Amino acid sequence: MAAAARSQVMSLYRTMLRESAKFPSYNYRNYALRRVRDAFKANRNVEDPKAVERLMEEGRQTLALIQRQDLTVIVPSTLTLKHRVK
Amino acid sequence: MLASGRTVSSRLLRPTAWLPLRLSSERTAASSPQKELIKKHEQDELRPLYMDFQATTPMDPRVLDAMLPYQVNYYGNPHSRTHAYGWESESAMETARKQVADLIGADPREIVFTSGATESNNMAIKGVARFYKAKKRHVITTQTEHKCVLDSCRILESEGFDVTYLPVQKNGLLDLELLEASIRTDTSLVSVMTVNNEIGVKQPIKEIGQICRSKGVFFHTDAAQAVGKIPISISDWKIDLMSISGHKIYGPKGVGALYVRRRPRVRLEPIQNGGGQERGLRSGTVPTPLAVGLGAACSVAQKEMEYDHQRVSMLANRLVQKIMSEIPDVIMNGDPEQRYPGCINLSFAYVEGESLLMALKDVALSSGSACTSASLEPSYVLRAIGADEDLAHSSIRFGIGRFTTEEEVDYTAEKCIEQVRRLREMSPLWEMIQEGIDLKSIKWTQH
Numbered sequence: 001m002a003a004a005a006r007s008q009v010m011s012l013y014r015t016m017l018r019e020s021a022k023f024p025s026y027n028y029r030n031y032a033l034r035r036v037r038d039a040f041k042a043n044r045n046v047e048d049p050k051a052v053e054r055l056m057e058e059g060r061q062t063l064a065l066i067q068r069q070d071l072t073v074i075v076p077s078t079l080t081l082k083h084r085v086k
Numbered sequence: 087m088l089a090s091g092r093t094v095s096s097r098l099l100r101p102t103a104w105l106p107l108r109l110s111s112e113r114t115a116a117s118s119p120q121k122e123l124i125k126k127h128e129q130d131e132l133r134p135l136y137m138d139f140q141a142t143t144p145m146d147p148r149v150l151d152a153m154l155p156y157q158v159n160y161y162g163n164p165h166s167r168t169h170a171y172g173w174e175s176e177s178a179m180e181t182a183r184k185q186v187a188d189l190i191g192a193d194p195r196e197i198v199f200t201s202g203a204t205e206s207n208n209m210a211i212k213g214v215a216r217f218y219k220a221k222k223r224h225v226i227t228t229q230t231e232h233k234c235v236l237d238s239c240r241i242l243e244s245e246g247f248d249v250t251y252l253p254v255q256k257n258g259l260l261d262l263e264l265l266e267a268s269i270r271t272d273t274s275l276v277s278v279m280t281v282n283n284e285i286g287v288k289q290p291i292k293e294i295g296q297i298c299r300s301k302g303v304f305f306h307t308d309a310a311q312a313v314g315k316i317p318i319s320i321s322d323w324k325i326d327l328m329s330i331s332g333h334k335i336y337g338p339k340g341v342g343a344l345y346v347r348r349r350p351r352v353r354l355e356p357i358q359n360g361g362g363q364e365r366g367l368r369s370g371t372v373p374t375p376l377a378v379g380l381g382a383a384c385s386v387a388q389k390e391m392e393y394d395h396q397r398v399s400m401l402a403n404r405l406v407q408k409i410m411s412e413i414p415d416v417i418m419n420g421d422p423e424q425r426y427p428g429c430i431n432l433s434f435a436y437v438e439g440e441s442l443l444m445a446l447k448d449v450a451l452s453s454g455s456a457c458t459s460a461s462l463e464p465s466y467v468l469r470a471i472g473a474d475e476d477l478a479h480s481s482i483r484f485g486i487g488r489f490t491t492e493e494e495v496d497y498t499a500e501k502c503i504e505q506v507r508r509l510r511e512m513s514p515l516w517e518m519i520q521e522g523i524d525l526k527s528i529k530w531t532q533h
Binding site for chain 2: 023026027028030031032035038065066068069070
């Protein structure tokens with residue numbers, strides 16, 4: 001992989017991790033971090049520039065999705081304390 | 087990085103406080119109304135760990151992302167043919183239909199959207215039986231089916247149909263020879279679930295499909311717990327009807343689908359009549375956002391199936407290994423091989439299941455299906471596999487899914503080991519066992 005492409009991949013990887021870490025929910029956050037790491041690891045040896053570009057595009061779309069979704073902190077207004085573990 | 091310091095008070099509140107539940111420092115940049123929300127959310131995070139993925143699953147963020155536009159701006163009725171609002175909703179609905187069909191290897195025209203697997207099961211069982219009632223008056227199912235299948239069959243019985251409830255073997259699997267012998271010339275339908283919701287066993291669907299096809303009997307399977315988790319092929323398995331649920335596969339609640347084979351054609355009498363939507367099989371406006379959610383959930387499941395399966399198997403092994411290596415007399419219910427790994431049903435001998443659930447109140451678990459979790463009766467599924475009354479009373483179902491973490495599994499296992507030990511120390515039965523008394527030899531006072 002060309003050096004320029006490589007640095008682009010690394011930059012996308014870091015941004016995706018940074019954004020995944022913003023999920024307020026413990027389970028979503030951990031899943032997103034793990035899934036991003038595993039996806040990059042699984043494709044670490046892809047050399048074909050076309051395949052790299054396709055994966056990069058997929059990554060950029062996922063990044064946009066993470067950025068849209070990781071702000072969803074919604075708590076039902078009807079939730080009362082008695083439902084929670086004391 | 088994520089586990090910034092928890093306060094002492096929250097550590098006391100939540101026994102799982104060591105889990106990195108804290109928000110990352112980036113959050114502090116949020117605006118103040120958002121801070122309020124986040125604070126509220128953190129309180130909300132004091133809820134138990136979730137280990138009940140058979141009851142329902144959280145929605146995947148990818149699913150919500152696909153649904154949101156149809157909850158707000160794109161609100162057209164998918165059946166409106168006269169304007170763009172209708173067309174865009176219709177196109178979204180058809181894309182979703184294709185996503186569902188692709189996951190199971192079907193044609194989109196064979197997918198009918200419903201309100202969930204319960205409706206799909208009702209539709210399939212009552213629908214087929216009633217349509218063919220002039221010539222065929224017999225239906226076969228098993229004793230370990232979901233309540234909605236069993237109840238639909240009861241209704242058919244009250245309408246004069248004959249229903250055979252086949253027993254299952256000790257491992258929870260159906261005996262194929264028994265099935266073959268039970269099929270009569272007037273049998274219209276066989277209904278067997280793919281993956282059991284309580285004990286996780288996987289029925290030999292392919293073989294059952296073969297038998298049914300060779301005998302000219304329609305075959306329905308309730309695959310609510312299987313779709314998206316194990317590979318399914320409608321044509322290889324010769325399935326004629328299949329029920330699918332949205333909220334068991336990280337999709338929205340309130341939506342499901344029924345696969346109805348076109349060639350050879352399966353006909354059913356609709357339960358819900360009206361505007362003739364869904365080819366007249368299920369009248370009523372299709373809820374576009376929910377259908378889109380189900381489609382997205384199926385498409386994500388297809389992409390993630392292998393990854394998820396590997397992960398869930400690893401976590402399930404970890405949980406079982408930990409528990410079994412630390413405490414004796416733990417029985418795993420259901421066949422050890424033919425199963426979906428994410429549903430683990432364990433019986434802890436000499437411990438009462440409900441007491442254990444109470445003791446494990448910071449982990450969301452269940453002793454069986456959510457529908458029957460209000461009753462203290464032992465599960466009918468466990469009784470059907472021949473579990474002794476006391477073992478049926480001491481069972482707990484652990485559900486592992488896409489969003490379960492290693493930490494949660496470890497915490498659950500440790501907590502479980504600790505509480506089983508504590509409860510056994512208090513149990514007179516356990517004491518007798520330690521003294522070498524055979525419990526079966528004891529004459530309990532008769533009342």
